[in-house]
Amino acid sequence: MKGERNIYSTTKERLHLLRFANKEVITNETEKRKRSLALIRAMRLGNLFKNKVSIYFRDSLNRLIKVNTTIWGVTQKDVILKKGTLIPIHSIERVE
Numbered sequence: 001m002k003g004e005r006n007i008y009s010t011t012k013e014r015l016h017l018l019r020f021a022n023k024e025v026i027t028n029e030t031e032k033r034k035r036s037l038a039l040i041r042a043m044r045l046g047n048l049f050k051n052k053v054s055i056y057f058r059d060s061l062n063r064l065i066k067v068n069t070t071i072w073g074v075t076q077k078d079v080i081l082k083k084g085t086l087i088p089i090h091s092i093e094r095v096e
Helices: 012-017 029-049
Strands: 007-010 053-058 064-069 078-080 086-088 092-095
Touching (some): 029 092
């Protein structure tokens, strides 16, 4: 949720230490579509211009975590970062 006070930051190198949310964090279909479009746009920016984005996602303890990184790929289920690091799309709340 926007405006949430406790946003934890991490680095892409530390993502492997986290457990991601098990369930879909967005229930609204329109918001899911917006997330998909934002991920594809971020991937294009990353591939063309090496632009970094902020990905906000939930971990298994429902904490909101932010990572600044470049998105290299997007599959049906995951976002692909450098060195094959994956973030499950169902755990992502938003991309900025």
